[in-house]
Amino acid sequence: MDFLTNPFIVALLFLYRAFGESLFVAIVVFTIITRAVTFPLTQQQLKSSKKMQELAPALKELKERYKGDREKQAQAQMVLYRQYGINPLAGCLPLVIQMPILFGLYGAIYSALGNTPLQFVDLHQRLLIPNLSQMLPLKTSFAWLNLGQPDPLFILPVLVVATTWLQMKLTMPPPPDPKDPSAAMTRNMTTIMPLMIGLFSISFASGLSIYWVVGNVLGIVQYALMGRIDFRTMRGKANAPTQSISIKDLDLKEVDAMPSRAKPTGANRPAPATASAPAKSAPVVTSTKRKLSESRSVQQRKSPKR
Amino acid sequence: MTRLLTRRGFFGVILVVVSALLLSGCTPLILPESWAGITPDGVIGADGRYEARYLYIAYRDTVFRVDTQTFPESRPTERFVDWAAHGNRLFTRPVLGEDNLIYVGSYGHQLYAYSPAASPREVNIPSFAPTPGAVPLIADPLYYNGAVYQGQGDKGINVLDAKTGALRTAFTDTQNGIWAAPLIDSATNTLYFASMDQSLYALTADTMTLRWKLPLDGAVGGTPLLADGVLYVGTFNSEMIAVDVSKDQPEILRRFKTKGWVWSTPVLSEGILYFGDMSGAVYALNSADFSPKWQAQVEGAARGRVAVVDDKVIAAGEQRYLKAFNRESGALMWTSSPPTDDRILGDLVVIGQDVIVTTLSENQLVVAFNLATGGRAWFVRKPNSDDFARLTLTPSAR
Structure with a gap:
């Protein structure tokens, strides 16, 4: 990660010099610039997740229709993605690209804040422009903080937890079906992640916490600028998809024509056919899956028809 | 929260919380500073x-003493630790005072005094009063005339009574911390030190009043060298600077631009100044005009002080090797072997035929190499709980 961290250190030191040797301002400006540069990626990621959210009901229908036959499920999903021009990896790719940048940034701030001999040995090896040494050590005092040390009043860790939670709540709306396993995962993520990062920030240099808080606030602002803020999501209510997509419009003849790969065994019994399942397909489920499918069938019967 | 406490979720939360606690709480203990x-x-x-x-x-949580002349019968490549004591994040160099007291500064904001004199194998309890201030002590202490001069990590120097630890006086007008031991010229009663605030200071030693302050354009992490009224000091702005301090006001005589930061104290021998820099370059300069005599290279940063003995200049490279250069020509005479377990960043010490250095490896914390050949002579690991148990035994039981 040095190939990213080292140029970031140089950039941070230039900002430090440009803004009157204020490390706090340098970190804030540094965070704003990097957020602005990576905004197209963030935007693409959010758009993609929005589209995936719109597709969620259709995906659920497909799962029901091809219950027990994973191959057909996958084929049908591909048909769905193709028809609506969606690349399922498009949501991950920006994240994958941003992760090294985030790690590089983190490393840069950590190194530049160095206030122990070993950190200085490390910093020396990272300074691509020797003249920058003249600025060392950086002036790390800001308000009650020494930016190279943890916040003694624990104000920043609290802010880190609050802003991380807020950002995750706003940018990760719960899936439409609260009983979906991914919904539970999302709930856990939005609870555990902020706490975990908050715990880390108790022992991290407060300069890093400032970077984290500013980054979170900017993330929320960016999301708001895209018109995606819905404060209902903070109360755990799902965003209503702006566009409902159904599998009725899909051409699934090719998928239906595929031979079924599901093989019944003595332990497994064929599941009762649901209304949406094709008659010629005889899906096989395990007992657990069967229970799930039965409960879903009950749900479907209870829920109003679309 | 109730939803979280499902079986899988519960264990997941426990795992994450324990990991977070370990990473956040134990990081300062795991990573040496x-x-x-x-x-x-x-x-x-x-x-x-x-x-x-x-x-x-x-080092870290232990201060100990190595007898360089005794070793276990079955392991001649080791040396006996004959005294050890626990401490809290001890990272400065131990300094010996009168009455066999040893002073060590800690990252836990305290200066400790130990007394191993009563019995070499007795574990003693730190007995020094806490140093005022809330920042790590990075600078080595200086013992002088019944007082301990301790540079502070944030700013200034405290002068403490060497027996009681009581604060006698202090100088607090630096803009940043002090990372190296000060230097006392007893002839003129002057205390010299350089600070990370990029300035060199001269104080009256007993009253700690400022005589002068000289900007150096670079932070200083090492103790200056005083010789014939001239201070030699290396900076993090990659310079070796000679300052005339023989008059009322200091004067920069000359500067020598190096490839990397100069962290260590130089060694002056027969008019030649020897030192290494953080790029791994080792320099031999004529002290009178800073004209280079020769320049050599070690692997990794040459952070520590070099040793000049007989016909050799020995320098340690961060990348686990020592190199001996011919004192006159700078030609390579040997490279130490085998490499040390971990990085070398400490100063070199020569006792008899042993060139001794510390590493970042606890298994081979102190390593000695043969002065003539560069082959490894012996090593000492950081004392563990078994060693402490042995040290508390009677001498005959060892």
Whole structure:
């Protein structure tokens, strides 16, 4: 990660010099610039997740229709993605690209804040422009903080937890079906992640916490600028998809024509056919899956028809 | 929260919380912030060797003493630790005072005094009063005339009574911390030190009043060298600077631009100044005009002080090797072997035929190489709980 961290250190030191040797301002400006540069990626990621959210009901229908036959499920999903021009990896790719940048940034701030001999040995090896040494050590005092040390009043860790939670709540709306396993995962993520990062920030240099808080606030602002803020999501209510997509419009003849790969065994019994399942397909489920499918069938019967 | 406490979720939360606690809480204990300081119990002779038998070493949670002349019968490549004591994040070099007291500064904001004199194998309890201030002590202490001069990590120097630890006086008008021991010129009663605020200071030693302050354009992490009224000081702005301090006001005589930061104290021998820099370059300069005599290279940063003994200049490279260069020509004479377990960042000490250095490896914390060949002579690991148990036994039971 040095190939990213080292140029970031140089950039941070230039900002430090440009803004009157204020490390706090340098970190804030540094965070704003990097957020602005990576905004197209963030935007693409959010758009993609929005589209995936719109597709969620259709995906659920497909799962029901091809219950027990994973191959057909996958084929049908591909048909769905193709028809609506969606690349399922498009949501991950920006994240994958941003992760090294985030790690590089983190490393840069950590190194530049160095206030122990070993950190200085490390910093020396990272300074691509020797003249920058003249600025060392950086002036790390800001308000009650020494930016190279943890916040003694624990104000920043609290802010880190609050802003991380807020950002995750706003940018990760719960899936439409609260009983979906991914919904539970999302709930856990939005609870555990902020706490975990908050715990880390108790022992991290407060300069890093400032970077984290500013980054979170900017993330929320960016999301708001895209018109995606819905404060209902903070109360755990799902965003209503702006566009409902159904599998009725899909051409699934090719998928239906595929031979079924599901093989019944003595332990497994064929599941009762649901209304949406094709008659010629005889899906096989395990007992657990069967229970799930039965409960879903009950749900479907209870829920109003679309 | 109730939803979280499902079986899988519960264990997931426990795992994450434990991991977070371990990472956040234990990180400062796992990661060393500095390297081990090493102090021989004698003085350095004109030939560059220490007239000493014992080495005092402080590292992390332990301060201990190595007898360089005794070793277990079955393991001649080791040396006995004959005294050790626990401490809290001890990273400065131990300094010997009167009454066999040893002073060590800690990252836990305290200066400790130990007394191993009563019995070499007795574990003693730190007995020094806490140093005022709330920042790590990075600078080595200086013992002088019944007082301990301790540079502070944030700013200034405290002068403490060497017996009681009581604060006698202090100088607080630096803009940043002090990372190296100050230097006292007893003839003029002057205390010299350089600070990370990029300035060199001269104070009246007993009253700690400022005589002058000189900007150096670079932070300083090492103790200056005083010779014939001239201070030689290296900076993090990659310079070796000579300052005339023989008059009322200081004057920068000359500067020498180096490839990397100069962290260590230089060694002056027969008019030649020897030192290494953080790029791994080792320099031999004529002290009178800073004209280069020769320049050599070690692997990794040459952070520590070089040793000049006999016909050799020995320098340690961060990348686990020592190199000996011919003192006249700079030609390579040997490279130490085998490589040390971990990085070398400490100063070099020569006792007899042993070139001794500390590493960041606890298994080979102190390593000695043969002065003539560069082959490894012996090593000492950081004392563990078994060693402490052995040290509390009677001498006959060892």
